Amino acid sequence: MPDSAVRAPQLTRPKVKICGTTSVQDAVLCTQAGADALGFIFAPISKRLVSPDVAREASLSVGLTVARVGVFLGQGLDEVLRLAEASRMSAVQLHGALPAEFVETAAQFYPVLRVVKADELSREGERWAADPRVTLMVDAPNPGGGVPLEWEALRAGWPAGAWLAGGLGPGNVREAVHLLRPSGVDAVSRLEASPGVKNPQAVKAFIDAVQGS
Numbered sequence: 001m002p003d004s005a006v007r008a009p010q011l012t013r014p015k016v017k018i019c020g021t022t023s024v025q026d027a028v029l030c031t032q033a034g035a036d037a038l039g040f041i042f043a044p045i046s047k048r049l050v051s052p053d054v055a056r057e058a059s060l061s062v063g064l065t066v067a068r069v070g071v072f073l074g075q076g077l078d079e080v081l082r083l084a085e086a087s088r089m090s091a092v093q094l095h096g097a098l099p100a101e102f103v104e105t106a107a108q109f110y111p112v113l114r115v116v117k118a119d120e121l122s123r124e125g126e127r128w129a130a131d132p133r134v135t136l137m138v139d140a141p142n143p144g145g146g147v148p149l150e151w152e153a154l155r156a157g158w159p160a161g162a163w164l165a166g167g168l169g170p171g172n173v174r175e176a177v178h179l180l181r182p183s184g185v186d187a188v189s190r191l192e193a194s195p196g197v198k199n200p201q202a203v204k205a206f207i208d209a210v211q212g213s
């Protein structure tokens with residue numbers, strides 16, 4: 001059966017989040033290329049770690065309509081909220097094994113992009129389905145690792161509204177969007193010249209590919 005016979009056509013294109021912003025210059029570059037959201041990584045283990053001061057300046061440089069998402073892994077709630085506030089984030093992205101209460105409390109302050117692994121999707125999808133403050137994002141086990149997921153295997157249980165990350169780039173994002181119809185896509189590794197530094201051509205090609213999908 002052709003794909004068009006089993007799925008309604010997507011009426012709106014997925015939002016595009018470009019992660020790992022470490023400079024004002026790259027924040028402006030991604031915004032001008034058409035990004036809907038920029039990710040700023042505050043997880044200390046990341047090779048794309050950004051300081052709150054730079055994130056704040058970048059956040060204030062991109063105008064009203066671009067979301068600024070603070071990315072956290074292995075950090076306490078106090079630290080998440082403190083860094084998000086200091087750097088003028090408009091949302092938080094929470095990785096790792098966390099109790100639902102953690103996510104719930106964070107959602108009282110910021111919209112949450114809750115990152116889950118493929119095998120957590122069903123349980124977490126049910127948990128947050130009725131909560132508009134929490135959006136699920138499915139990512140590879142190693143965030144920022146540039147490794148794509150098995151999209152076909154995700155199709156059957158894909159929840160409405162979920163976002164997709166993991167090894168997306170200009171060359172494969174159209175296929176992923178076609179298969180899963182995510183509400184948003186997120187990428188970093190395949191859009192960089194080096195860790196933490198964007199490749200302008202790759203950023204533009206990625207956003208253009210999503211907008212044309």
Ligand SMILES: O=C(O)c1ccccc1NCC(=O)[C@H](O)[C@H](O)COP(=O)(O)O
Pocket residue numbers: 019020039041043045046047048071072073095139140142143144145146147165166167168186187188189190
């Ligand atoms: O990218 C990192 O270094 C990182 C480190 C720790 C936690 C999260 C991290 N990235 C989060 C993202 O949102 C990435 O864009 C996402 O994992 C996709 O990355 P990639 O597969 O490289 O496109």
